[in-house]
Amino acid sequence: MQIKELARATGVDVETIRFYEKEGLLPEPARLDNGYRNYAQPHLERLAFIRHCRALDMPLADVRRLLGFVDDPEGQRLDVDHLVDEQIGRVRARLKSMRALEKQLLQLRSRCDGAHEQGAACGILDELVSAAHGEACACHPAASRPVSA
The missing domain is CATH 1.10.1660.10 (Multidrug-efflux Transporter Regulator; Chain: A; Domain 2)
Structure with missing residues (x-):
């Protein structure tokens, strides 16, 4: 073929x-x-x-x-189990990371009251702008934010 x-x-x-x-x-x-x-x-x-x-x-x-x-x-096939065990570890680490990401997004989403009227403040955007300025935000409290130089 x-x-x-x-x-x-x-x-x-x-x-x-x-x-x-x-x-x-x-x-x-x-x-x-x-x-x-x-x-x-x-x-x-x-x-x-x-x-x-x-x-x-x-x-x-x-x-x-x-x-x-x-x-x-x-x-020798003993390494097959080891390879799969390592992959399971990588998947578990990724799942943990994804759960943390979900939690951060849910915290960020909680800042929005659903009202998106013209000219009204948006809690999500306010939080993202604060984070861009190096301030703590709903998804990254001050204690967990990296210190910028």
């Missing part, structure tokens, strides 16, 4: 497929007489594996290591 067919079958952009080839994650396919790449079932399966790992937000370095385990079925 040609690259556009592989892209359609996996939902991966053509440029991304080329990038994965260049990075060595996806082996280069055979070439047809006309010079077109000729992808086969193993390419489709490997690309689907990569796509699944990326959907789990795994870094390319980890995907590369996981592919190494797939390519060497007799090799």
Whole structure:
């Protein structure tokens, strides 16, 4: 199959497929007489594996290591658990960060009474302007704001 067919079958952009080839994650396919790449079932399966790992937000370095385990079925696989545990840690850290961001946005949103009349003050904008001036705001109390030089 040609690259556009592989892209359609996996939902991966053509440029991304080329990038994965260049990075060595996806082996280069055979070439047809006309010079077109000729992808086969193993390419489709490997690309689907990569796509699944990326959907789990795994870094390319980890995907590369996981592919190494797939390519060497007799090799040591203890690192697979470690890689997944590290990814779980990254996801948990991101979730914690996102919860903090949500809290900050809710605090900022609480400054708006919903009345947006012409010329009326807007609590959200007032808070953002205060923060821009280095003052404490609803979402960043003075104690947690970085000190500017």
